Amino acid sequence: MADKRFFVIDFDSTFTKVEALDILSDILYEGTDKKVEVGKKIKDLTDQAMAGELSFREALEQRLALLDATKKDVEQLSGELKLLVSESVKRNRSFFTNEKDNVLIVSSGFKDFITPVVKDFGIKEENIYANTFTYNDKDEVTGFDASNPLSEHKGKVKLMKELALEGEVLVIGDGYTDYEIREAGLAKTFFAFTENIKREKVLAKADVEANSFEEILHSIKHPMATSFPKSKIKVLLLENVHQDAKLKLEQEGYQVELLGGALDEDELCEKIKGVHILGIRSKTILTRKVVEAADRLMLVGAFCIGTNQIDLKACTDHGVSVFNAPFSNTRSVVEMAIGEIILLMRQIPKRMRQMDRKEWSKSANGSFEVRGKKLGIIGYGNIGSQLSVLAEMLGMDVYYYDVVEKLALGNATKLSSLDELLATCDVVSLHVDGRPSNKKFFTGEHINKMKKGAVLVNLARGPVVELDALQIALETGHLSGAAIDVFPVEPKNNNDTFDAPLSNIDNLILTPHIGGSTLEAQENIADFVPGKMIEYVNTGSSFNSVNFPNVQLPRLENGHRLLHIHRNKSGILAQMNNVFAKHGCNILGQYLKTNEEIGYVITDIDQSYQPELLEDMRAIEDTIKFRILY
Numbered sequence: 001m002a003d004k005r006f007f008v009i010d011f012d013s014t015f016t017k018v019e020a021l022d023i024l025s026d027i028l029y030e031g032t033d034k035k036v037e038v039g040k041k042i043k044d045l046t047d048q049a050m051a052g053e054l055s056f057r058e059a060l061e062q063r064l065a066l067l068d069a070t071k072k073d074v075e076q077l078s079g080e081l082k083l084l085v086s087e088s089v090k091r092n093r094s095f096f097t098n099e100k101d102n103v104l105i106v107s108s109g110f111k112d113f114i115t116p117v118v119k120d121f122g123i124k125e126e127n128i129y130a131n132t133f134t135y136n137d138k139d140e141v142t143g144f145d146a147s148n149p150l151s152e153h154k155g156k157v158k159l160m161k162e163l164a165l166e167g168e169v170l171v172i173g174d175g176y177t178d179y180e181i182r183e184a185g186l187a188k189t190f191f192a193f194t195e196n197i198k199r200e201k202v203l204a205k206a207d208v209e210a211n212s213f214e215e216i217l218h219s220i221k222h223p224m225a226t227s228f229p230k231s232k233i234k235v236l237l238l239e240n241v242h243q244d245a246k247l248k249l250e251q252e253g254y255q256v257e258l259l260g261g262a263l264d265e266d267e268l269c270e271k272i273k274g275v276h277i278l279g280i281r282s283k284t285i286l287t288r289k290v291v292e293a294a295d296r297l298m299l300v301g302a303f304c305i306g307t308n309q310i311d312l313k314a315c316t317d318h319g320v321s322v323f324n325a326p327f328s329n330t331r332s333v334v335e336m337a338i339g340e341i342i343l344l345m346r347q348i349p350k351r352m353r354q355m356d357r358k359e360w361s362k363s364a365n366g367s368f369e370v371r372g373k374k375l376g377i378i379g380y381g382n383i384g385s386q387l388s389v390l391a392e393m394l395g396m397d398v399y400y401y402d403v404v405e406k407l408a409l410g411n412a413t414k415l416s417s418l419d420e421l422l423a424t425c426d427v428v429s430l431h432v433d434g435r436p437s438n439k440k441f442f443t444g445e446h447i448n449k450m451k452k453g454a455v456l457v458n459l460a461r462g463p464v465v466e467l468d469a470l471q472i473a474l475e476t477g478h479l480s481g482a483a484i485d486v487f488p489v490e491p492k493n494n495n496d497t498f499d500a501p502l503s504n505i506d507n508l509i510l511t512p513h514i515g516g517s518t519l520e521a522q523e524n525i526a527d528f529v530p531g532k533m534i535e536y537v538n539t540g541s542s543f544n545s546v547n548f549p550n551v552q553l554p555r556l557e558n559g560h561r562l563l564h565i566h567r568n569k570s571g572i573l574a575q576m577n578n579v580f581a582k583h584g585c586n587i588l589g590q591y592l593k594t595n596e597e598i599g600y601v602i603t604d605i606d607q608s609y610q611p612e613l614l615e616d617m618r619a620i621e622d623t624i625k626f627r628i629l630y
C-alpha cells in the first residue's frame with residue numbers, strides 16, 4: 001500500500017471555477033437590492049477564511065446567517081455549479097474516472113451541492129468529504145452539522161488525521177486551509193491551484209503552482225499526463241485575428257497573446273522565441289530565418305486562404321505543420337467580386353467621383369446590365385467556381401481557364417487557352433493562387449488581349465497583375481474599369497499610410513485587401529483554424545495541413561501516442577520498429593504517411609515504456625521532430 005497515491009482536491013474555486021456560496025447568494029437575491037450588498041459580504045468573508053485571516057467556523061456561520069436558502073435553492077445551485085466546473089478539470093475527465101479510488105474531495109463546502117457535481121466525474125460518493133446542511137420541516141436551511149470536523153477551524157487537518165491515508169498524499173486547492181494539510185505533515189505536496197483565483201498568501205506556501213490540472217499531472221509524471229501541459233503552450237496570434245480564436249485557444253488551456261498588426265522579420269525572429277503555435281493572416285511574411293529562429297514552434301495557422309506568405313519548405317524542414325482556412329472566407333470574396341462587377345459595368349465608381357466633383361451626369365452611355373455578358377474566370381478553384389455559380393444566377397455567361405482540369409459547374413464553359421478567354425469575355429476576374437510562378441502572371445500583353453471596353457477584377461494576390469500596364473489600359477480607354485483589392489506591397493497594419501499605385505482613373509475601385517474581411521468570414525476562420533490547431537495538438541491529426549502528409553486519427557484511450565516526423569528516406573519505419581521491439585513495446589496501432597519531403601508516423605503503444613525508448617527514437621537518423629502526445 002505504501003506506493004499508493006491519493007489526490008486530495010478542494011471543491012470551491014478548484015474543482016469549480018467559483019465559490020458556491022457566492023452563487024447561492026446570487027440565486028437568492030437575484031433582482032433585489034440586497035444582491036450586491038450580500039454578495040460582497042459573502043465574498044469578503046470567503047476571502048478572509050481562504051487567506052487564513054478569519055477562523056473557518058466563524059466565516060461559515062456568518063455566511064450562512066446571510067443566506068436564507070431552501071433545499072430547492074441548493075438543488076438549483078448544484079445545477080449551476082455543473083456548468084461552472086473548471087476548464088482543465090473538464091478536459092481531464094478521464095483522469096477522475098481512472099483514479100476514482102484515489103481521488104478524494106475534501107471541502108469545507110457542503111455535500112448537498114458538491115456530490116451531484118463531482119459524481120458526474122466518476123468520483124465515489126464515499127470519497128466526498130464535506131459539511132452538510134441541516135433543514136427544518138419546511139426544507140429551509142437552518143445551519144450545518146456542527147459535529148463534522150470540516151465545520152471547524154483547521155477542519156481539513158482534523159479530517160485528514162482521522163482518515164490516516166497510507167500512501168503519498170497530494171493536496172490540490174486554492175485556499176490556505178488546503179495548505180494547512182501539508183503544513184501539518186499530512187501531505188507530501190501542496191499544489192496551489194491558480195486556474196480560477198490566485199491568492200498570493202497561499203501561493204507563497206505552495207510546493208508547486210499549478211494553473212491547470214495538466215500541470216499537476218505533468219509535474220508528477222502521471223501516466224495520463226500529456227507530453228506537455230496545455231497551460232504551458234504559448235500561442236502568438238498576429239494581425240488582429242478575430243477574438244473568438246483567442247477565446248477558443250484559451251479555453252483549451254493555452255497561453256494566448258493577440259497582437260494588432262503584422263511584425264517584420266526581425267521583430268518576429270525575436271517574438272517567436274518560446275512560441276509553440278503561431279497564427280497569422282496574409283501580411284506576415286514567415287521566412288526561413290523566422291522559422292529557424294523559432295525554438296519551440298510546432299504549428300502555424302494561416303487565418304486566411306493564401307499561404308504564399310509562408311516559406312512552406314522551411315516549415316516542413318523543421319517539422320512545423322501549417323494549416324489554413326481553405327473555405328472560410330470564400331463566399332465573402334465571391335460576393336465582393338459580384339458586387340464590383342455590377343458596379344463597374346454600371347460605371348458607378350465614375351458616377352460617384354463625378355458627384356464628388358459636383359457634376360451631374362445622368363447618362364446610359366457605357367453602362368450595361370450584367371445579364372447576358374460574358375464573365376471570364378481565371379483560376380477555377382474554390383473562389384472561382386463559387387463565383388461561377390452566383391454569376392450564372394445573375395444571367396451571366398461564364399467561361400473559365402485553369403492550369404489544371406476542373407469540373408465545369410452549371411453551364412460554365414471551360415476554355416483551354418487564356419488567350420481565348422481574354423478575347424471572349426466582357427469581364428475578367430482573377431482567382432489564381434499566390435504561388436511564386438504567378439508573380440506578374442497577368443502582364444500588359446494579357447491586358448492588351450482583353451476586349452476593348454472590358455473590365456478587370458483582381459481579388460487574388462497583388463503581384464499577379466502588372467499594375468503599370470493596367471494604368472495605361474484604363475487611361476487609354478482600352479479597359480472601361482477595374483477593381484483591385486490586393487497590391488504588390490501592402491501596409492503591415494491600419495496605422496501605416498498607403499500610396500495607391502493606380503491614380504486619376506474614374507471607373508476604378510480600390511480596396512484595402514478586404515475580400516475576406518466580413519464578420520462572418522472572420523468568425524468562421526476563428527472557429528476553423530483553432531479547431532485544426534487543437535486537433536493537431538491533441539491527436540496528431542494533420543488532416544488539411546498544407547505541408548504535412550494528411551493523417552486523421554481519433555483520440556486514443558488507454559495508451560501512449562508517439563509522433564515521429566522524419567525526412568522521407570527509406571528504412572526509417574523499420575528502424576523505429578526495431579526500437580519498439582528492443583524496448584518490448586506492444587504496438588496498438590501505427591500509421592505512416594509520406595509526401596515528397598517528409599514522413600509522418602503515428603504509433604500508439606500500450607501503457608508501459610522506458611524513458612530510454614524516447615532517447616532511442618530521437619537518435620534515429622533523419623528524425624526532424626519526435627514528441628509524445630500522451
Ligand SMILES: NC(=O)c1ccc[n+]([C@@H]2O[C@H](COP(=O)([O-])OP(=O)(O)OC[C@H]3O[C@@H](n4cnc5c(N)ncnc54)[C@H](O)[C@@H]3O)[C@@H](O)[C@H]2O)c1
Nearest residue numbers: 305306379380381382383402403432433434459460515516
Ligand atoms: N482578396 C482577398 O481578401 C482574398 C480572400 C481569399 C483568398 N484570396 C486569394 O484568392 C486565391 C484563390 O483562392 P481559392 O480558395 O479559390 O484557391 P484555390 O487554390 O482553391 O484555387 C486557385 C485556382 O487557381 C488555379 N491556378 C493557379 N495558377 C493559375 C494560373 N496561372 N492560371 C490559371 N489557373 C491557375 C489553381 O489550379 C486553382 O484551381 C487565394 O490563393 C488567395 O490568394 C484573396
Ligand SMILES: O=C(O)[C@H](O)COP(=O)(O)O
Nearest residue numbers: 281282303304305306516
Ligand atoms: O488569403 C486570404 O484569405 C486573403 O488574402 C485574406 O487575407 P487576410 O486574412 O489578410 O484578409
